[in-house]
Amino acid sequence: MLSNVALFLTLSSLVVAAPGTKRWTDSNANCKTFYADIEAQTDSNLDLASVIGPPPASQQALVQATIDQFAAGSTVMADIANASKIDVEGIYSLWFEYCEPKEGKPKGIFQTHHGLVGNAGYWNVLLDGKTDNSFAESAAAAGWATLSYDRLGVGRSAKPDGTNVVQIALETAQSIVIAEKLREGSLDSVGSFETVVGVGHSYGSALLSGVASVAPDTFDALILTGFTANSTTGPLGLFAFQSTIASVAYPDRFSADANDYVITPSVSNDQLGFFHYPNYTQSALDKFTATKGEYTLGQQNSISGPFSLTRDNFTKPVFVVTGENDAPFCAANCYVTSLGEGKTQLDTAKDLYPSVSNFDTYVVPATGHGINFHTTAYEAYQRIVKFVTDAGL
Ligand SMILES: *[C@@H]1O[C@H](CO)[C@@H](O)[C@H](O)[C@H]1NC(C)=O
Ligand SMILES: *[C@@H]1O[C@H](CO)[C@@H](O)[C@H](O)[C@H]1NC(C)=O
Ligand SMILES: *[C@@H]1O[C@H](CO)[C@@H](O)[C@H](O)[C@H]1NC(C)=O
Ligand SMILES: *[C@@H]1O[C@H](CO)[C@@H](O)[C@H](O)[C@H]1NC(C)=O
Numbered sequence: 001m002l003s004n005v006a007l008f009l010t011l012s013s014l015v016v017a018a019p020g021t022k023r024w025t026d027s028n029a030n031c032k033t034f035y036a037d038i039e040a041q042t043d044s045n046l047d048l049a050s051v052i053g054p055p056p057a058s059q060q061a062l063v064q065a066t067i068d069q070f071a072a073g074s075t076v077m078a079d080i081a082n083a084s085k086i087d088v089e090g091i092y093s094l095w096f097e098y099c100e101p102k103e104g105k106p107k108g109i110f111q112t113h114h115g116l117v118g119n120a121g122y123w124n125v126l127l128d129g130k131t132d133n134s135f136a137e138s139a140a141a142a143g144w145a146t147l148s149y150d151r152l153g154v155g156r157s158a159k160p161d162g163t164n165v166v167q168i169a170l171e172t173a174q175s176i177v178i179a180e181k182l183r184e185g186s187l188d189s190v191g192s193f194e195t196v197v198g199v200g201h202s203y204g205s206a207l208l209s210g211v212a213s214v215a216p217d218t219f220d221a222l223i224l225t226g227f228t229a230n231s232t233t234g235p236l237g238l239f240a241f242q243s244t245i246a247s248v249a250y251p252d253r254f255s256a257d258a259n260d261y262v263i264t265p266s267v268s269n270d271q272l273g274f275f276h277y278p279n280y281t282q283s284a285l286d287k288f289t290a291t292k293g294e295y296t297l298g299q300q301n302s303i304s305g306p307f308s309l310t311r312d313n314f315t316k317p318v319f320v321v322t323g324e325n326d327a328p329f330c331a332a333n334c335y336v337t338s339l340g341e342g343k344t345q346l347d348t349a350k351d352l353y354p355s356v357s358n359f360d361t362y363v364v365p366a367t368g369h370g371i372n373f374h375t376t377a378y379e380a381y382q383r384i385v386k387f388v389t390d391a392g393l
Pocket of ligand 4: 338
């Protein structure tokens, strides 16, 4: 850690900004971390345990369950979609990182929601001695604060029942409570905000689409990254994550997790699911694998829930930002679409938001699903800042 700091300082003094592009080596953000207890309730979790049973007894049992789920004639997917709804409520400790501009009152705050295999760190990626890959830094440079958190079940946050509790419906309710606290000024000591923009990546974008249905006034705009309404069903889809019991794949990091907590098992799975070679640095891929987060079978099997909800009452601006080569949401080529001339697969998301008039998309060139780890991330962040600015926020 100390040697990283030393390296950072050395590089900082050597790097010279290219003319015409804004590149900084000094941080624009003051960040702090804290835990907060979040109380939330939903009546829309799935009784998934009635379909897939208790946590798998072993890695071999999990692999067989995966085969059974996709076997010819299997009814497991249909049974999951048709599982009965259950009430879940609880107070859970979540881990937060709050960043604000070093100077001036923030214009507003981005409340972020990371995807599967991610954690809060996805929004503050510090790489290669530069802050270019940090969303929180780009936001701060533009005068915005950022609140990120390890979603329920992930990293430093609470890890309750990973099958029936840690699911997208309960997390949707938590996101709404957190945004309310930001508006009231009752989340730790971060202050109150009139403008709260929801930012998601992948599962986090699906989660925000749930929020837009359940409580359409929660956010002033939505930024949905790593997202379309055309998620990939073939070999480049979620299946390529090869969900493996987290404590088996990486015992040093996840030995305390129950067997319904899973993760991608190798750097090649991470590349397959999240990267587009060669448009990232070696340290980006290494950092992704070394810091990635676990997820639950409950999350994996509830991610599609929000797609079947209606959002007729949601009218706020929506910006979809997805890598051209996103594997799980574009089958690695967002330009292949049946929507017609001038459209991409990102436009499929418009169907989810029929009452939104300010809807726009940005295809991040030569970029995979994990946008924030690519060399194109900085440009993507500037597009996001421009979108909210142009929307008058
Ligand atoms: C869904 O569940 C209900 C009640 O449990 C059952 O009657 C129905 O046949 C199921 N539908 C499908 C498509 O499995
Ligand atoms: C992606 O990488 C290739 C090969 O290095 C390079 O030619 C191209 O300009 C990169 N694309 C972007 C958008 O950075
Ligand atoms: C939409 O808003 C109207 C008016 O507030 C309300 O009556 C209706 O229940 C809402 N619909 C949904 C699906 O939330
Ligand atoms: C959805 O993705 C597939 C490739 O996986 C593509 O062939 C199809 O055209 C896409 N659908 C739309 C509506 O873009």
